[in-house]
Amino acid sequence: xxxxxxxxxxxxxxxxxxxxxxGDVPLIxxxxxxxxxxxxxxxxxxxxxxxxxxxxxxxLQDIQDPSTNWTTxxxxxxIYIFFTALxxxxxxxxxxxxxxxxxxxxxxxxxxxxxxxxxxVGALTGTLFPLLxxxxxIPDNLTADFSALVDTLLIxxxxxxxxxxxxxxxxxxxDGGVEQSFVGRGFRHIGKVFLVTALGAIYASTVLTCLxxxxxxxxxxxxxxx
Amino acid sequence: xxxxxxxxxxxxxxxAFAVGVTxxxxxxxxxxxxxxxxxxxxxELARRIALPGDVLLRLIVIFLALSIVIGIANLLFVHxxxxxxxxxxSAVLLASFGFTIYWYVTRRGDTSLLExxxxxxxxxxxxxxxxxxxxxxxxVMGKRNDIWGLLFVAVVVxxxxxxxxLAELAPVKAWSDWLMRIPVSAGVRAMLLGIALGxxxxxxxxxxxxxxxxxx
Numbered sequence: 001x002x003x004x005x006x007x008x009x010x011x012x013x014x015x016x017x018x019x020x021x022x023g024d025v026p027l028i029x030x031x032x033x034x035x036x037x038x039x040x041x042x043x044x045x046x047x048x049x050x051x052x053x054x055x056x057x058x059x060l061q062d063i064q065d066p067s068t069n070w071t072t073x074x075x076x077x078x079i080y081i082f083f084t085a086l087x088x089x090x091x092x093x094x095x096x097x098x099x100x101x102x103x104x105x106x107x108x109x110x111x112x113x114x115x116x117x118x119x120x121v122g123a124l125t126g127t128l129f130p131l132l133x134x135x136x137x138i139p140d141n142l143t144a145d146f147s148a149l150v151d152t153l154l155i156x157x158x159x160x161x162x163x164x165x166x167x168x169x170x171x172x173x174x175d176g177g178v179e180q181s182f183v184g185r186g187f188r189h190i191g192k193v194f195l196v197t198a199l200g201a202i203y204a205s206t207v208l209t210c211l212x213x214x215x216x217x218x219x220x221x222x223x224x225x226x
Numbered sequence: 227x228x229x230x231x232x233x234x235x236x237x238x239x240x241x242a243f244a245v246g247v248t249x250x251x252x253x254x255x256x257x258x259x260x261x262x263x264x265x266x267x268x269x270e271l272a273r274r275i276a277l278p279g280d281v282l283l284r285l286i287v288i289f290l291a292l293s294i295v296i297g298i299a300n301l302l303f304v305h306x307x308x309x310x311x312x313x314x315x316s317a318v319l320l321a322s323f324g325f326t327i328y329w330y331v332t333r334r335g336d337t338s339l340l341e342x343x344x345x346x347x348x349x350x351x352x353x354x355x356x357x358x359x360x361x362x363x364x365x366v367m368g369k370r371n372d373i374w375g376l377l378f379v380a381v382v383v384x385x386x387x388x389x390x391x392l393a394e395l396a397p398v399k400a401w402s403d404w405l406m407r408i409p410v411s412a413g414v415r416a417m418l419l420g421i422a423l424g425x426x427x428x429x430x431x432x433x434x435x436x437x438x439x440x441x442x
Contacts, residue, residue, distance in 0.1 A: 006338055010346035017350035021357065037315045039347040041322025046344070048298050049330050055291040081281065085288040089296060102234025109242035113432050114286045117249040120429025125254075127422035131415055155412045162416025163423075191416065196374050198413025200381030201406060203363065207382070208389055210356035217346075217353045 011224045013038075014217055135159045158194035165191030239435040245282060246433030252279025381405065 016035040019028050063078045088107045095104045135156055164187045170178040180188070255261060256276025262268035302323065305316035329339050363382055366375050387395055388402030431437040 006342040009342040013343060013346045014350045017347055017354065020354060033315060034318055035347055035350075037318040038322045038343065039351075041319040042326050042339075042344055044298050044301055044319075045323045045326030045330070046340070047294060048327070051291050051294045055287065056295075059288060059291075077281065078284075081285045082288060085285055085292055088285075088289045089292045092293075093296075102237055105234065105238040106241045109238045109438075110245050110282075111286060111289065113242040113246040114249050114282050116429035116432035117246045118253065118283070120426045120433075121250055121253040123422035123425035123429075127418055128426065131419055131422070135415060151408055154408050155415070158409055158412025159415045159419065162413050163419050165416070166420045192374065193377065194409050194413040194416060196377050196413075197381050197405065197409040198417065200378045201385050201410040202414075203359070203378070204382040204385035207356065207359045207363070207386065210352055210359060213349050214353035214356045217349055 007224055011221065014221060018217075157190070161187050161191035162194045162198075163191070164188060165195055235438075239438065242438075243433060243435055246429075248278045249282055250429075250433065252276050252282075256280075 013035055016031040019025075020032040022028055059078065059082065063075050063082065066075060088110075091100070091104050091107045094100050138152065164184075168180075169184060170180045173179050252275055255272070256279055257272055259268040259272040262271055302320065305313075305319050308316040309320070326339065329336070363379065367379055369375075370378075384398060384402050384405060388399045428437065
């Protein structure tokens with residue numbers, strides 16, 4: 001596609017999306033929706049292409065290539081896996097058949113449990129252990145540098161109280177209502193300070209990212225118009 | 227619940243437990259010969275432990291790829307059925323889908339369609355998000371007129387001001403750096419640890435059959 005055509009299409013589509021800011025004006029209001037539907041159709045097509053080219057096609061090529069064996073059983077394992085996956089897909093399509101619900105549920109169970117197991121192991125080894133190690137790690141120059149000691153302590157307190165904020169424990173009082181202990185309430189408040197600060201910073205970073213993109217888009221519109 | 231359904235539910239839970247425990251053990255113990263010491267054959271043992279997990283993961287990856295194809299086919303069927311009732315936007319979606327596939331098949335490796343259509347729309351939508359975010363933050367103080375709303379807006383303002391390239395704002399930049407290094411780092415760690423703990427608990431509950439979300 002010629003560079004001018006790409007620029008013209010980009011210009012028109014950017015204006016179509018920005019027409020959202022004008023609200024429900026007749027004709028112009030539809031331009032935003034048209035751009036969004038073009039986007040959905042194209043995203044679906046690219047997803048299909050990437051799935052086919054990146055996953056299904058290489059897998060089918062691996063099945064035919066004896067040099068890609070990853071077990072002692074040869075490429076037969078890949079063939080079994082492919083047909084089992086196909087069978088799983090077909091079984092899911094049979095979900096409306098009541099008498100086969102146990103079978104479709106078993107397929108869903110395999111998919112969900114494998115995802116849950118991978119997520120749990122990944123969270124354990126990839127997030128939980130490294131973050132806990134980083135939080136309780138003591139810097140080498142801690143005794144020499146007082147500010148490093150304070151910073152380390154603040155991070156430790158912030159992480160622990162922030163984590164405590166997600167934990168809700170209360171006891172029943174004499175009136176039958178529930179109340180939190182004074183210490184628990186205090187920990188939750190300290191944790192909330194750290195969490196609100198973190199959320200504010202994340203929000204500001206997102207605003208900055210979007211502002212950068214908006215500036216680039218407006219710059220492009222002016223550049224094209226000139 | 228009838229007897230047949232009860233047996234079916236038990237079968238599903240049993241399959242879930244067996245598969246979940248196999249994958250967890252494979253991922254934790256497999257491909258790590260150091261766990262089995264220096265004894266001979268530890269490499270082979272570690273590889274064998276990893277094998278069931280690898281097989282199940284490959285199976286799920288291929289199954290998910292096929293599910294994506296089924297999902298896109300479903301999207302197309304829904305919009306084709308809407309065409310009969312004269313929905314214009316469905317025609318736009320189908321035309322966009324068809325044209326992209328045609329472009330890919332006839333001009334392999336040409337990414338100009340991506341540059342001309344996909345990227346501008348994505349960028350413009352992300353730019354529109356700026357308006358929503360600024361509108362949202364202006365409403366925070368109106369809706370939550372307390373110390374937490376004030377703290378949130380104060381942090382947002384400090385981080386935004388610190389991003390300006392002005393020498394006069396050097397003290398604000400120092401505050402922002404400290405905020406990012408200590409309280410924000412601690413808060414994000416707490417959130418990540420909370421998410422990780424939640425994932426571990428949810429995963430173990432699913433494996434043990436306590437959380438049977440697969441029952442339709």
